[in-house]
Amino acid sequence: MEAVIDIAAIDNDQMLLEGMTTWLFRVPDIRLVRTATTVDDFLGRPATARIVLLDLNLEDFSDPVQNVSALVAAGCTVIVVTVVPDPSHILTTTEAGAVAYVQKSANLTALAEVVRAVARGESPLTADHAFWLGRDDRPGRPRLTPREREVLVAYGRGMTLDAVGRLLGIAAGTVRTHLERVKRKYSTVGRPIRHRGQYGERVREDGLGR
Structure with a gap:
């Protein structure tokens, strides 16, 4: 039951x-x-x-x-x-x-x-929720796609590329591609990610972990 x-x-x-x-x-x-x-x-x-x-x-x-x-x-x-x-x-x-x-x-x-x-x-993540999260244009915050947010949060919590891939059902190479895009977007708004620990810092700073 x-x-x-x-x-x-x-x-x-x-x-x-x-x-x-x-x-x-x-x-x-x-x-x-x-x-x-x-x-x-x-x-x-x-x-x-x-x-x-x-x-x-x-x-x-x-x-x-x-x-x-x-x-x-x-x-x-x-x-x-x-x-x-x-x-x-x-x-x-x-x-x-x-x-x-x-x-x-x-x-x-x-x-x-x-x-x-x-x-x-x-x-x-409903379609409406994803739509509004993808339009977060507040100063200093990059406009991440819902998938980029998911990858960033998982990786920022200390998971390996393979573990993130298994969690989200995507290849480890795809995870790496999303992380590179995340790095570029944070760099564009003046908040570069220079080492692994800063992925977690960005998650905490922007309140992305749900």
Whole structure:
């Protein structure tokens, strides 16, 4: 029998929460066990669910980055959901520790697949998430592709070329090619990578490890 994944949702949209609860009755492996309208309310009462769906813009005008940081610090795994994508908030909440981003326009089946992937310990990259991450044009930050980010994070954490290749399902030579592109892009913005340890430094400096 498949293990049931308990999730929580922090959102002001009561209609959405009720609809999600009703729909999940038909999904045997995912159960919505807790809802809240603010992060403070959620953290103020014990919850068994460690995977949290967090609306990007709550009606209490709380800061999205602080919300993600508080939930991550409490041991939660955060999936950000929103109606209108805000590029700056998507980038900064990802850096704060959100492992996935889903637009509310996506269907619930797609959301369920993201939840399952997160429960397996993955950081699933939806097409929308990849689109906005690829357009990070803040000063001093190179514009890395999603694959370049994945390679940089894995290699920066100390994995070998072969290990990174096995993790991502690509050849070691392809990993090396991506790393060369990463080096060129960091050099272009005035932050050259001159030795192996600086790959990890760039990961930490830019909050890329999720």
